[in-house]
Amino acid sequence: MPVVDAAWQEWLRTNAARGCTIDSMIDAMVQTGFAADAAAQAVRGAFDAFGVAASGSAASPVAAGGIEAALPQTAPSAPGGQRTPYAYDGPVARGNTIRAFDRDVQVLMRCERPQVIVFANVLSPEECEEVIERSRHRLKRSTIVDPATGQEDVIRNRTSEGIWYQRGEDAFIERLDQRIASLMNWPVENGEGLQILHYGPTGEYRPHFDYFPPDQPGSTVHTARGGQRVATLVIYLNDVPDGGETIFPEAGLSVAAKQGGAVYFRYMNGQRQLDPLTLHGGAPVRAGDKWIMTKWMRERAYV
Numbered sequence: 001m002p003v004v005d006a007a008w009q010e011w012l013r014t015n016a017a018r019g020c021t022i023d024s025m026i027d028a029m030v031q032t033g034f035a036a037d038a039a040a041q042a043v044r045g046a047f048d049a050f051g052v053a054a055s056g057s058a059a060s061p062v063a064a065g066g067i068e069a070a071l072p073q074t075a076p077s078a079p080g081g082q083r084t085p086y087a088y089d090g091p092v093a094r095g096n097t098i099r100a101f102d103r104d105v106q107v108l109m110r111c112e113r114p115q116v117i118v119f120a121n122v123l124s125p126e127e128c129e130e131v132i133e134r135s136r137h138r139l140k141r142s143t144i145v146d147p148a149t150g151q152e153d154v155i156r157n158r159t160s161e162g163i164w165y166q167r168g169e170d171a172f173i174e175r176l177d178q179r180i181a182s183l184m185n186w187p188v189e190n191g192e193g194l195q196i197l198h199y200g201p202t203g204e205y206r207p208h209f210d211y212f213p214p215d216q217p218g219s220t221v222h223t224a225r226g227g228q229r230v231a232t233l234v235i236y237l238n239d240v241p242d243g244g245e246t247i248f249p250e251a252g253l254s255v256a257a258k259q260g261g262a263v264y265f266r267y268m269n270g271q272r273q274l275d276p277l278t279l280h281g282g283a284p285v286r287a288g289d290k291w292i293m294t295k296w297m298r299e300r301a302y303v
């Protein structure tokens with residue numbers, strides 16, 4: 001089930017302020033997968049929190065002038081006013097083994113809706129160790145993009161520390177960039193720099209979308225360079241003894257963190273539709289710690 005994250009908070013605030021009715025907002029949330037009681041609680045909470053006078057049912061006029069109640073704007077999980085179902089396509093090669101630049105990578109699992117592919121052997125154990133050792137002393141508390149402003153903030157939904165490597169920063173990073181681009185079958189210049197994240201015990205990343213919500217004003221800051229994100233590859237740099245899976249709550253899917261393995265998911269297709277089924281998160285680490293390396297690909301060159 002979806003969660004009332006920062007994007008939903010913003011949606012609740014804006015639509016309450018626009019004069020939408022409680023009932024119409026609850027309906028919109030239920031249509032995107034919320035349980036009715038959870039939606040009712042979130043909407044009533046928003047009217048209380050933002051001090052907006054509630055306008056009752058969808059049939060009642062909203063304002064003193066008798067104006068019809070505004071309809072809620074598109075919900076965060078139905079991006080861009082998308083009416084037709086998401087059309088699944090994808091660039092990743094077929095087959096059980098994929099030659100990715102300088103390495104043979106095994107395919108362990110493919111899911112069609114959402115499009116998720118699990119790989120083994122993307123990095124060798126030695127390469128994983130090298131990335132961890134290079135990064136260990138440079139970690140900073142992770143930030144997240146505030147959808148309203150586009151600014152990067154430390155937010156409690158993500159309890160991890162991280163660093164970024166510029167694309168092609170040195171020969172080692174460049175080789176990894178090339179291998180990943182080859183595996184994702186997307187131009188290397190469309191990739192953001194690699195991000196390394198470390199989660200300690202209990203560390204987690206609550207469910208979110210990796211694409212920038214088109215309806216949020218803050219997204220334009222991020223899509224100005226390279227356009228929208230289209231796909232993600234999360235590579236696991238160590239084995240996590242318990243917890244720390246990458247979860248896809250809408251698909252009922254979870255991927256365990258195994259050293260050198262990776263999970264790929266694609267959320268923007270060739271028609272520029274966005275796939276809300278790619279809601280995903282990092283489950284709490286229950287034992288040990290968790291290191292990942294993430295590559296986000298854009299629609300155009302990210303320069």
Ligand code: PD2
Nearest residue numbers: 205245246280281282292294
């Ligand atoms: O740590 C993860 O498994 C994870 C899950 C979902 C990381 C990210 N998203 C991310 O960095 O976007």
Ligand code: ZN
Nearest residue numbers: 208209210280
């Ligand atoms: Zn993510």
